[in-house]
Amino acid sequence: MGQTQDIESDQGYGIQLKFTDLEDGKYSVTMVYNSIMVNQPMAGLDYDSETATSEPTGSAKAIASVLNNELYFTLSKNGEVSNISGFEAMLDSMAVSMGITDDAQASMFKSQMSSQYNAQSIVDQLKRTLIIFPDKELNKGDTWSEDQSVTVPFAMNIQTTYELADYDDETVTLNIASDIFTEGDEANMGGATMTPDLSGVQSGTITIDRNTGLILKGGMEQLVSGILNMTSPQEMEIPLEISGKTEVVGSIE
Template sequence: MIRLSQTCTSIVPLLLGAFLLIGLTACGSTESATEAAAPVAERPVWDLGDGTYMLRLAPETASAYRVTQQQMSDMNMVVAGNEIDVTQNQTITQRMHIADYTADGITVIENTIERIQAEGGSMGQTASYDSDAEDEASPLAAQFDPMIAQTLRLELSPSGAFVGDRDTLEAQIASMMGGAEDNAMVSADMLIDPILSQFQFYPEDPVSVGDSWTADTEMNVGIPFSVVSVYTLTSVDDGLATLDVTIEMDSDGAPMELGPGATAEAFLSGSQTGTMTVDLQSGLMMTYEQGGSISGFAEFTAPGQNEVMEIDMAIDSENTYRVERITDAAASE
């Protein structure tokens, strides 16, 4: 049996903390008890009648949706000659409430995480968590319990851009994470960027079947990535658009956010492909299936040491996302 050195074993949790956020925070968040405002804006026409379609965010005020997202990932690392495999499987169920669609086209979204299920294993150890299992004692509870029944409120433009107050959003994130934002491994950007990325697929202009457009974004999930996403409208059927998605990611030697005294630069790149559907009337993504891989290496310096250690990494992941409209609060019980 391979016995890892103390330095080697101290590296693993630092790196895993960042990668855990890649899937979890992308799912969204929570809902408040805010009363929905009365509709004050006319939603724009999505079918322009000439074979072109306008993709933009314009959901109906007071509508509610159940969102289920699942992520499965396998990560392999080689640390000081020792191979480490990590598996993770997470399912997040949430209720998305459209609190308002304003006269100037701003969508206010409030979500509630109703349930988190997670399991994973590494180095001969396994852990599982289910927020609905009241009697379950899980080592993951301290991380996930604070995320249940908290509030995150997003204000988004028709193009999906966040137009709310960043400081307020960071305060909501701090509440959602139960103070984890004070940990040097977890920054506000690591939690906010993946959440907002869900709404950054809208084209600037009307599109026809066969058209493609590109979105260039920066995303920090503990490792800052430059992300280039290409979307292609493949079909429109009964108000539902189907898009093919290709994503390229590259960290290009960006610094990783680790614990105190630890430094690392990541040289990781990879691609993901998938298919998504969008309800053209509301502009909401209804389904998404995606798979891909990221690989490369990181140059790591442990706290109190000067020696640089190279860590090889490879991550394979699959994601599914499903949205179902529910008519009222009672329907989500």
């Protein structure tokens, strides 16, 4: 009989988005991480930039170096993200913070970190926070649907239904319900090749600023379960259950 292993991971990111030029229906956006919190007991990692009273140590140094680095991208009115840049400079600062001076070691380190900090991760993150409304007038109780594909932690399809729960002159409140399915793509995790067969649901409520469309607050709960089918270095089926909560708090300056 196999053993059950619980892995706890708590992460929080404070992000500032600055919208500058609007040209041909597209915004130029500058994104900055202004706070980071990561708590992973199994990895011995516990860092919170807002409460830290001393300089970070170990792998926390790389995470802390992400603060105040600028990323740039273009955002269209229908939520398409393109022209993402700034990650190479961010990865360079992470390598420097870890004291890595050898070119080969720095290249290997940046390759490892780029699995988390990359252009696709930004696209996936924004997909979860940008709400694309239908091009028609909506009333209370109206619903619409959207399909999204994300790559983290696995290649998954998220089929979401939005319901207009309430609105006033300043805000809009939406109820959200999603079905989640992995898309059958192989993944490499720690040198093992496996194909996830997972499905689940997520639900929650968000409040949006009516003037800008940006999220002011929101809460989501997610439960995904199934099997990881390992094919290398050995064949094995690994039961997996992922539960999570997401909270978003935003402000407009």
